[in-house]
Amino acid sequence: MVGITPQDYRQDGRSEGAVSPLDGFAFQRYWESRAYELGGGGYQAPGQRVGDFLKQRPSTAFGSVEPSYKPGVLPTDLAAADRPSLPDYALLAIREALPAFDRQIAGFAMADAVLTGVETRTSSPLRINRGKDLQSLNVAGLYPAGEGAGYAGGIMSAGVDGIEVAEAVGIAMLGRKA
């Protein structure tokens, strides 16, 4: 997983200021379209051997690890300069992280492991803004929480946010200040 910020997906070309709430959807849709094209346009997923990805060369076949995804995975170059499957900073982060993880978990960067692109649905592409008391800014009594509201990107952060929101609800019910 590579973390991204609103600045990474803003669609208006500016480098600062508020980002449109729907820009995350446009970003997600763009990279999903790229995956469709890279997979050959028939709902196969684009894939690459980790060894080839790290050596920055295209995959033409898979090795000892056979992808199980149906209808199939097309061996390709996920980092092709003219048609990458991910933004540059994501490719760089993954290329840096795989060998680092491999030093802690032997085999993590196994050459025949298959990278399949692109996973865009692990986190919500929008955030419902809330105040210090964790209530929605424009709907009093509504507590946006967890993944779907844009306050978590994983199981642990969703759980922690849930605890914080439950505490905020309790504080409000008891009539105390947060």
Ligand SMILES: Cc1cc2nc3c(=O)[nH]c(=O)nc-3n(C[C@H](O)[C@H](O)[C@H](O)COP(=O)(O)OP(=O)(O)OC[C@H]3O[C@@H](n4cnc5c(N)ncnc54)[C@H](O)[C@@H]3O)c2cc1C
């Ligand atoms: C493919 C995929 C892989 C992932 N892999 C990882 C991973 O490896 N590690 C990790 O940490 N995280 C991972 N995540 C992210 C993680 O699963 C989520 O961030 C986390 O589950 C979010 O928890 P949540 O409680 O906020 O939301 P959810 O778990 O989505 O819970 C929301 C609940 O609300 C219910 N609901 C929705 N609408 C209504 C309604 N109108 N009325 C009543 N109930 C409703 C839903 O049925 C659901 O039970 C992954 C996500 C995906 C999609």
